[in-house]
Amino acid sequence: MSYSSKLAWRRYLVEGLLILASLLIILPLLIMIFGSFMNNSEVLKFSLRLPKEWIFSNYTTVFKEGGLGRAFLNGILITGVSSILNIFTSSAAAFILVRRETKTANFLYMFFFMGLIAPMSTITTIRVVQWLGFYGSITSVIFIYASLNTAFSVFLYSGFIRSIPKALDEVAFLEGANTLSVFFKIVTPLILPVNATVAIMVFMSVWNDITIPLYFLTDSSNWTMPLSVYNFYGKFSRDWNLIFADLVLTSLPVFILYLFCQKYIVSGLTAGAVKG
Amino acid sequence: MKISRRLYSYYLVWPALLIYSIFFVIPAIAGLYYSFTDWRLDRTSIQFIGWDNFERIFTDKTLLLAVKNTLIFAVATVIGKNIVGMALAIGLNMRLKTRNILRAIFYSPSILSILVISIVFTPMLRADGTINRILDAVGLHFLTQNWLTDPSVVIWTIALVSIWQQAGFQMAIYLAGLQSISKDYYEAATIDGAGAWRSFRSITLPLLTPAININLMLTLIGGLKVFSEVFVLTGGGPGNASQVVGTIILRSFGEGSWGLGTAVNTLLFAAVTVIAIPLLIFMRRKEVSE
Numbered sequence: 001m002s003y004s005s006k007l008a009w010r011r012y013l014v015e016g017l018l019i020l021a022s023l024l025i026i027l028p029l030l031i032m033i034f035g036s037f038m039n040n041s042e043v044l045k046f047s048l049r050l051p052k053e054w055i056f057s058n059y060t061t062v063f064k065e066g067g068l069g070r071a072f073l074n075g076i077l078i079t080g081v082s083s084i085l086n087i088f089t090s091s092a093a094a095f096i097l098v099r100r101e102t103k104t105a106n107f108l109y110m111f112f113f114m115g116l117i118a119p120m121s122t123i124t125t126i127r128v129v130q131w132l133g134f135y136g137s138i139t140s141v142i143f144i145y146a147s148l149n150t151a152f153s154v155f156l157y158s159g160f161i162r163s164i165p166k167a168l169d170e171v172a173f174l175e176g177a178n179t180l181s182v183f184f185k186i187v188t189p190l191i192l193p194v195n196a197t198v199a200i201m202v203f204m205s206v207w208n209d210i211t212i213p214l215y216f217l218t219d220s221s222n223w224t225m226p227l228s229v230y231n232f233y234g235k236f237s238r239d240w241n242l243i244f245a246d247l248v249l250t251s252l253p254v255f256i257l258y259l260f261c262q263k264y265i266v267s268g269l270t271a272g273a274v275k276g
Numbered sequence: 277m278k279i280s281r282r283l284y285s286y287y288l289v290w291p292a293l294l295i296y297s298i299f300f301v302i303p304a305i306a307g308l309y310y311s312f313t314d315w316r317l318d319r320t321s322i323q324f325i326g327w328d329n330f331e332r333i334f335t336d337k338t339l340l341l342a343v344k345n346t347l348i349f350a351v352a353t354v355i356g357k358n359i360v361g362m363a364l365a366i367g368l369n370m371r372l373k374t375r376n377i378l379r380a381i382f383y384s385p386s387i388l389s390i391l392v393i394s395i396v397f398t399p400m401l402r403a404d405g406t407i408n409r410i411l412d413a414v415g416l417h418f419l420t421q422n423w424l425t426d427p428s429v430v431i432w433t434i435a436l437v438s439i440w441q442q443a444g445f446q447m448a449i450y451l452a453g454l455q456s457i458s459k460d461y462y463e464a465a466t467i468d469g470a471g472a473w474r475s476f477r478s479i480t481l482p483l484l485t486p487a488i489n490i491n492l493m494l495t496l497i498g499g500l501k502v503f504s505e506v507f508v509l510t511g512g513g514p515g516n517a518s519q520v521v522g523t524i525i526l527r528s529f530g531e532g533s534w535g536l537g538t539a540v541n542t543l544l545f546a547a548v549t550v551i552a553i554p555l556l557i558f559m560r561r562k563e564v565s566e
Contacts, residue, residue, distance in 0.1 A: 015372045018364070022381045024440070029384070031406070032396045046399045046406045085295070093292035099284045108289065115300055117552045119501050119544050121307030123529055123537045128303050147299035150292055179285045208389035210504055215529070226391045230508065233395055240399065247392045258387045
């Protein structure tokens with residue numbers, strides 16, 4: 001009895017401490033959210049308080065002044081196409097590399113794996129893209145994101161595909177199926193949850209990134225939301241209410257995605273990172 | 277099986293291999309070559325100049341400071357993110373009433389853009405900002421700092437912001453690891469009279485090794501590649517006090533000294549590889565023995 005009450009006590013103490021610690025996370029985020037509805041003198045106190053008057057027009061102002069409509073569509077296009085491209089190419093590659101179990105396959109797996117470690121060589125990548133003739137375009141950025149995420153995705157897919165019995169596709173082969181149809185009809189349905197994980201991880205990292213657009217999107221009409229926000233932050237450095245509204249708008253898509261797809265993120269981390 | 281070689285045809289590897297090679301591997305290899313040249317935007321001919329770029333990196337004060345700052349940032353964030361992340365995970369693995377909401381709260385900053393977090397913190401870190409006002413109000417006046425304008429603390433401040441944002445991600449990986457440890461071990465240990473610390477050292481830590489390894493790798497590599505936090509919070513300032521390798525590369529790019537920029541990048545590549553490869557081999561050996 002005394003032992004279990006000691007345990008209960010400890011649990012309350014831990015819970016109390018964690019709730020206190022969580023305030024450290026919540027407060028800055030609330031300052032941003034409440035601040036986005038204030039007028040531009042009230043927001044300058046940067047302290048936690050509800051707005052005296054909720055000004056929703058900050059959001060419409062930001063949308064017009066910051067050119068966010070265009071940036072939003074660019075972001076969706078870049079993030080969407082590079083995620084899809086990455087999912088198809090990485091899962092197909094991982095499927096073959098896992099199944100073949102040859103020296104070449106092993107070497108190629110390590111070749112992809114190096115991409116998790118090596119930093120990208122930005123300046124020479126620009127040269128390659130210039131040489132290919134599409135520097136500054138949305139297409140170039142799509143390919144760059146797809147390639148940057150290949151290592152991580154191949155790593156995740158390999159972990160999952162290894163757990164699918166080889167006998168499943170061997171039966172299909174005996175029935176006369178070829179590689180492509182085995183991949184699409186047998187493997188793809190089984191790895192649907194991983195596809196969701198990869199899609200979310202790639203989507204989040206691409207959507208939030210500013211580095212690649214900074215180097216590769218020279219024309220502001222091609223910018224994604226974070227880069228537009230950065231530019232806006234430089235221009236409207238006094239209007240913190242507008243800056244905060246801008247930040248909330250950029251965060252909204254990933255936040256919504258997170259709400260709906262939480263379980264895929266966690267299951268992906270579990271299977272891919274810890275067990276994989 | 278013989279059939280497998282014929283049937284698992286390599287053509288499904290080609291699309292990934294092509295995209296990855298053209299946009300990642302070829303530039304990386306080209307970068308190795310160009311770091312030994314005087315490649316400049318405004319010059320048409322490129323000369324091979326041996327180790328000159330690297331010599332410059334290790335004699336130029338700013339470049340040297342950038343290397344040092346990168347190391348400070350990497351070490352500080354590896355330690356911070358992992359200790360905080362593991363502590364949160366152990367707490368949130370207990371049967372607490374509020375644990376689901378707390379997990380979501382601690383994880384939430386890591387889904388947002390570094391840009392968003394950095395901009396939110398900028399006004400709060402000013403000399404008269406929210407953080408110093410709170411420290412004053414609770415009697416911790418001695419902790420107040422010129423967070424972003426004092427050259428001797430600025431890189432630490434940036435590391436703190438990064439830990440604030442991403443420790444929740446490490447927490448998620450540690451939680452996944454903790455959940456794969458069977459409760460039976462702890463019960464047996466308790467029956468044998470082991471206390472909390474002993475259980476942690478003899479059960480939790482060893483069984484958490486895969487999660488610890490992956491987290492060390494991720495935080496270390498991420499730390500050495502730091503760019504966005506510094507770029508948004510200080511732009512490398514005040515003066516050059518918070519320059520890191522990532523911001524130096526952007527600056528060399530802007531100035532047109534592309535040879536030097538790629539040399540800095542090569543140095544980063546070498547550093548990451550030298551540190552990460554042994555860790556990786558160690559991890560793989562562990563996996564096999566399990």
